[in-house]
Amino acid sequence: MAILLYELVGRDAQRPFSPHCWKVRMALSHKGLDFETVPVPFTEIPTIEGGVTKIVPLIRDGDRLVADSFAIAQYLDEAYPDRPTLFGGPGGVALSRFVESWSQRTIHPVVTSFAVRDIHDFLAPVDQAYFREDRERKLGARLEEVQEGREGRVDGFLKAIAPLRALLERQPFVGGEGPLFADYIVFGAFQWLRVASSFQPLPEGDALSQWFERCLDLYGQAGRKVPAAA
Amino acid sequence: MAILLYELVGRDAQRPFSPHCWKVRMALSHKGLDFETVPVPFTEIPTIEGGVTKIVPLIRDGDRLVADSFAIAQYLDEAYPDRPTLFGGPGGVALSRFVESWSQRTIHPVVTSFAVRDIHDFLAPVDQAYFREDRERKLGARLEEVQEGREGRVDGFLKAIAPLRALLERQPFVGGEGPLFADYIVFGAFQWLRVASSFQPLPEGDALSQWFERCLDLYGQAGRKVPAAA
Numbered sequence: 001m002a003i004l005l006y007e008l009v010g011r012d013a014q015r016p017f018s019p020h021c022w023k024v025r026m027a028l029s030h031k032g033l034d035f036e037t038v039p040v041p042f043t044e045i046p047t048i049e050g051g052v053t054k055i056v057p058l059i060r061d062g063d064r065l066v067a068d069s070f071a072i073a074q075y076l077d078e079a080y081p082d083r084p085t086l087f088g089g090p091g092g093v094a095l096s097r098f099v100e101s102w103s104q105r106t107i108h109p110v111v112t113s114f115a116v117r118d119i120h121d122f123l124a125p126v127d128q129a130y131f132r133e134d135r136e137r138k139l140g141a142r143l144e145e146v147q148e149g150r151e152g153r154v155d156g157f158l159k160a161i162a163p164l165r166a167l168l169e170r171q172p173f174v175g176g177e178g179p180l181f182a183d184y185i186v187f188g189a190f191q192w193l194r195v196a197s198s199f200q201p202l203p204e205g206d207a208l209s210q211w212f213e214r215c216l217d218l219y220g221q222a223g224r225k226v227p228a229a230a
Numbered sequence: 231m232a233i234l235l236y237e238l239v240g241r242d243a244q245r246p247f248s249p250h251c252w253k254v255r256m257a258l259s260h261k262g263l264d265f266e267t268v269p270v271p272f273t274e275i276p277t278i279e280g281g282v283t284k285i286v287p288l289i290r291d292g293d294r295l296v297a298d299s300f301a302i303a304q305y306l307d308e309a310y311p312d313r314p315t316l317f318g319g320p321g322g323v324a325l326s327r328f329v330e331s332w333s334q335r336t337i338h339p340v341v342t343s344f345a346v347r348d349i350h351d352f353l354a355p356v357d358q359a360y361f362r363e364d365r366e367r368k369l370g371a372r373l374e375e376v377q378e379g380r381e382g383r384v385d386g387f388l389k390a391i392a393p394l395r396a397l398l399e400r401q402p403f404v405g406g407e408g409p410l411f412a413d414y415i416v417f418g419a420f421q422w423l424r425v426a427s428s429f430q431p432l433p434e435g436d437a438l439s440q441w442f443e444r445c446l447d448l449y450g451q452a453g454r455k456v457p458a459a460a
Contacts, residue, residue: 085321088319088320089318089320089321090319091321091322091405092321092322092324094318094403094404094405094410095321095404095410095412097401098325098329098393098404101393101394102332104396105392105393163328163335163336167328171324173324174324180324182325
């Protein structure tokens with residue numbers, strides 16, 4: 001039986017955009033596992049699987065329910081050890097946590113500042129109301145104010161992600177010669193921006209853009225099949 | 231026969247301080263290998279082993295010479311596969327390159343700005359002349375100017391290393407439950423500062439300081455045996 005992946009969507013159920021859900025989509029493809037996706041708007045998360053989770057991604061694999069993208073990746077590697085590894089050994093698990101910590105603190109807040117209003121507009125009206133209230137409380141500012149002046153933040157962002165760019169100048173994937181879950185951790189953040197916003201800060205042709213294109217091509221262009229925001 | 235480790239020293243041959251040499255010191259101890267150190271001041275690097283290298287660390291293992299800290303760690307794991315692993319699998323090798331890239335771009339330039347004049351003072355006179363000329367050319371400023379106002383850069387530094395601190399709040403070592411080469415990559419940078427300068431920016435008691443103390447305790451307190459700068 002196919003694994004079910006509950007993943008966040010906006011108005012258009014065909015356009016999953018959550019960075020964490022993309023990590024799991026890519027991880028399931030990496031493992032070569034059969035899966036089906038269940039689109040879930042923000043305000044319906046509390047209703048799925050009888051209310052077991054406040055967050056997506058959530059997967060159901062037979063009678064197992066697992067939430068949280070990193071926990072799901074670990075579950076998949078343990079449950080399907082004969083499939084391609086997502087971590088490349090225990091060192092890879094530990095250091096993927098560093099990539100996650102870095103991505104959450106270096107990429108995610110900046111993507112929020114680039115696109116939080118665009119993400120709002122991407123949602124269905126009922127989810128827009130939830131999203132605006134929740135995010136404005138957390139950010140301490142109106143969504144419009146957070147996103148304003150984003151062009152001026154591109155240079156600082158490119159500088160902040162220099163350690164990743166330098167890595168990708170020396171090896172094709174974060175995981176080395178081929179992708180690992182660490183790639184999907186970072187890919188998820190850039191795919192979030194690509195799907196939800198037309199604002200794209202990466203210069204064409206640099207090592208990071210080339211790596212992102214390589215990731216979009218993986219698994220029959222799984223990432224590319226969801227078009228970029230117009 | 232013991233492995234020889236050529237490592238950088240200042241006036242005092244008992245006080246190795248190079249971050250990259252510390253990575254290898256720790257890696258050799260981690261592998262449980264017998265090694266002897268050969269102290270080398272900056273201006274004598276071109277004379278060692280018949281002039282094979284422009285950089286230290288350099289190791290001689292029998293008739294093998296290997297330079298560059300990461301290459302040495304990879305060599306040790308390949309040559310001594312029955313000893314404790316430095317990477318925890320191929321994923322760990324690839325992701326340790328990210329830790330290295332991040333450390334070189336996030337920690338090293340700031341440590342330089344905290345201590346470059348102190349490092350100068352730590353050297354023998356002949357090395358001071360080389361160091362000042364070389365570093366002032368690369369930095370485009372007098373050593374004194376680079377180091378000036380360092381107190382004002384502590385907050386920015388602590389913010390920049392937040393991804394590492396957050397990781398160490400959830401696991402005792404970068405490598406997980408125990409240390410891996412990725413720990414020594416970052417440890418080397420902080421040990422460089424500890425040995426060469428009395429300026430210590432880490433607040434006592436936070437997760438990063440506690441991790442650094444744990445690293446100093448490893449292998450019979452190998453790191454602690456070289457005292458902190460007074």
